[in-house]
Amino acid sequence: MRLTATARARTTTALVVTAVLAAAGLGACSGDDRPAGTVKVASTLGPGEGTLNLVTLPGAIESGGSDPRVDWVTPFQERTGCKVGWKVVKTPREMTNLMRDRDRRYDGVAAPPEVAGQLIADGQATPVNTGLVDGYKKLEPRLRALLRHDGKYYGVPYVWGSNLLMYDTRAVQPPASWAALFDPAQARRYSGRIIMRDSPLSIAEAALYLKGEDRKLKITDPYALTPRQLAAVARVLTAQRPHVKRYWELPADAVSAFAGGEAVLGQGWPYQVDVLSRASKPVQGAAPSEGVTGWMDAWMIGARVQHPNCMYQWLQWTASPDVQQQVAEWTGVAPANPQACSGDRLRSAFCNAYHVGDRAYLEKVIFAHTPARKCGGTGRDAGKDDCTDYAEWMKVWIESTKQ
Known part of the structure; x- marks a missing residue:
């Protein structure tokens, strides 16, 4: 598949990443009143539940509606029997609010960094058992490390950019x-x-x-x-x-x-x-x-996931080289799986321009994370509440650029 730059430019939007996933396909996944963050990390996979509900920013999922040649949803549905539904939001703030809403039951979200960090901090995402995601170890190590929190991984890298x-x-x-x-x-x-x-x-x-x-x-x-x-x-x-x-x-x-x-x-x-x-x-x-600053969007599992088996199958699907090739080419971002540049998938000029597989470059990128009150640091400065959070950043941005 080769798409024109014009087609990509018409439909591209900032994608999403960073991430979280929940849950086994057992009784632990039922119950609308389950508190956020209480779903246990899946230990095994069962058969798909037949449905998958996701939240994305524009462009993160394509099913042929924008261009019949661009469709990584239909093949997934045919292969797994999981019918995909998704809510497209306009802003990261809307995405965060939807995933926090206790009356909503979304299985997963394609989260950008400013969303991912908030969901993890609020207990609105569940760690991923990366051993259940085929091809996970093929994803860029630097990107996988961005999703590590307290010794657990909260998502599967999808795309990135600088x-x-x-x-x-x-x-x-x-x-x-x-x-x-x-x-x-x-x-x-x-x-x-x-x-x-x-x-x-x-x-x-x-x-x-x-x-x-x-x-x-x-x-x-x-x-x-x-x-x-x-x-x-x-x-x-x-x-x-x-x-x-x-x-x-x-x-x-x-x-x-x-x-x-x-x-x-x-x-x-x-x-x-x-x-x-x-x-x-x-x-x-x-x-x-x-x-150079950068960002990564990742698939995360919501805290109130209803269809964990379909969600894990989606994680595997979107991490595969062929799907990564489609996503990268259509949206104009770097794939998290460098194998998308192997064989005759992505053209070499594209891969070079986007530094796909260039680990020396990746190590130098300063990747975005959600601004938080705790500054991090080491020693006596570790975890001090003397930084500013994302809400304060948003206020400053609006006051400085729009008022």
Whole structure:
């Protein structure tokens, strides 16, 4: 299967990851009043229950509705007898609220990092018995490690991506730092022609800039910021706002901004760079010297899972190389299973552009995690409640970019 860049650009949306799964196919899975987080990790698999209910952001599941050639649901249903239903939500916040709702019984969720961490902390996800997921060990080790919490694994990696500096080579010299976007003097050069990803997690890129610019702030993890550090980032974002042409939500919006000449510099993914370069547009991506940030979407099992056997079969299915190939090509993200680049599945240029199987690159990516009050750290600083949580990040993002 080979799809056009235009087709992918029309339907792509930020996917989801990070994760959690619950439960055996026994009596422990019944009962609507079961408290969240009480389902035991499955030890064996039984026959499928015939139904599977999922929650996703747009683009995470395709059944031929967008393009008849793009369908990894129908073959799954035919093979397993598990009929798949899914609720598509518009925002990570809506996704989190649905999975928290005690009156809802979703089996699984394709969770981005800002959702996954909250579900784990709230007991709305159950650890996965990775031994029951065929092909699990073929997934990238770095990605699998991102889902480890208190010695347990809370999901199966689905897709991942990295955040780059994207620029028009005709108008912008190759940028070397996040300062190209966040330093006031540099941003002013391209005022009205800058685009930014519309997500509170974009705060991390500004934090990386400040990490080098103002060492007195003592920023270490850009996804774990104290109130003082977050306030400093807020000032950077507020100063940048007059120069931003668009805060993009859909990846295709960033493509159209560069293709139409509206933008010459901004945050982007390898996806947009790949699409535009294949369309002979003079656009390239650069890795900032302070570090490349990234994200991973993963399939997690909900705390009130009703169909655990079908859910485990779905985990196996979506981790397989052939399905990973379809998902990666259609959505424009890197597959979690590098075998998607083996044989005649994905073209080599795609795999190189997205750094599939490049473990040296993966080890350097600063992957997103849900901002939380506990800063982590080591020694006396371990677990201190002096950082800011995702709700505070969301408030700062809205105040700095939309008001």
